[in-house]
Amino acid sequence: MFKAFCCIVMRDLTLAMRRRTDVLTTLFFFIIVVSLFPLGTGTEKVILQKIAPGVAWVAALLASMLALERLFASDFADGTLEQLLLTPQPLFVLVLGKVLAHWLLTGLPLVLIAPLVGLQYYLPNDAVITMMLALLIGTPVLSLIGAIGAALTLGLRGGGILLSLLILPLYIPVMIYGAGVVSASAIGTTDLQAYFSILSGFLILALVLSPIATAAALRISVE
């Protein structure tokens, strides 16, 4: 079972490495969205510091959501997905493998690029480190929840827009606490334990429930 999991992760990573632009597109989408806000709101330091956590998180939500469409689409198109559904290994393990690979390609780069946001928005160093930690815990939740939506909208006309309608409301809790912890850290609060506990709680809950729901959704969509 674990072998199948590793096999799926390696396969998806290899496929992505053959087409590197897909990964870079998501990353640059995030950078562009984050860079556009100061042009719209004015570049005053106080305002930017205030909106930085929210902007970074909304940009992260949108970036991870845009990338979701590709999670199952190409496997669905070439028939690989049907073969995955027929394998003797439990489907949720394979789903978890695909989500992990997807997060490594779209979530992790966002975590690593976060210091750039800190520079652009004049955030203190502590807040930048907090933001990276929050993104590290939060972005896997986004990928996990999003996988359910990606499976439900598989092969539909206008799937991308529909996906955003289904998934964005479910992202709200992660965004509230993810942005909340950065704001708290930016104004100098040191006791951030509660935020990280809640975010980790979301991650555990999503890890347990989402692969099962995604597997069920895939069976509904492909049958």
Add this chain to the structure above:
Amino acid sequence: MSINWFKYSSPATFYPLAGKMIPFFGWLTAILMAGGLYWGFFETPDRLSDQKEYYRIIYIHVGAAWMSMWLYIMMAAWALAGLVLQTRLSFMIAKAIAPTGAIATFLALWTGAFWGETSWGTWWDWDPRMTSELILLFLYMGYMALQSAIDDPRRADRAAALLALVGLVCVPIIFWSINCPDPNECAALHQTSNPGGGNMEPNILIAMLVTALAFWMYSFVAILMRVRNIILERERHTTWVKELLEKNK
């Protein structure tokens, strides 16, 4: 004697049953609504604490808000029943509930905006309850959008049902996190916007409960009518629908 619990789970037997239930709930709606509004307008004081006549929007607002939440739970419950028991009718009922729930949610937001404008001086405030209600509207919209985006009714039903269940798991978490954005200061979840059922004028409370009940009965009417339409649309190739149409010609 054995009871056939699934007698009415077939669309063919449920269709006439729903037809018989609609007038019953319809009259109940009319009587309760008329009675509740009469009581609310003529038997109650002109003021509720510091609010003047305009507080009477409560008779629409509270009923709509309660129904919006209750109908989402019911929609998810029928969706679950459909997924577990594989009954087509359950999915049809879940599908029929969604528009009524969305309308109730919209009505709650709309009347809330008017009430807010008169009592707080603002149409919209990022108050936790209002935000939660807005998110609920998004969830209903997502359900209906997914349902209508899929052509195959079997897949549409099951996909939307799964979405409703995922939503049901997320709803408490979403509402809780909106209520309490700072986890370090979360001792009190109580809000000032709550008029407080305990110290409310009894006549106002009675009128409010009666109109809320009327909203509930109205939901039965609207949902049953919509279920009948969905049944006819989906079962149009079956012989019993054709016979029904022949009879009514």
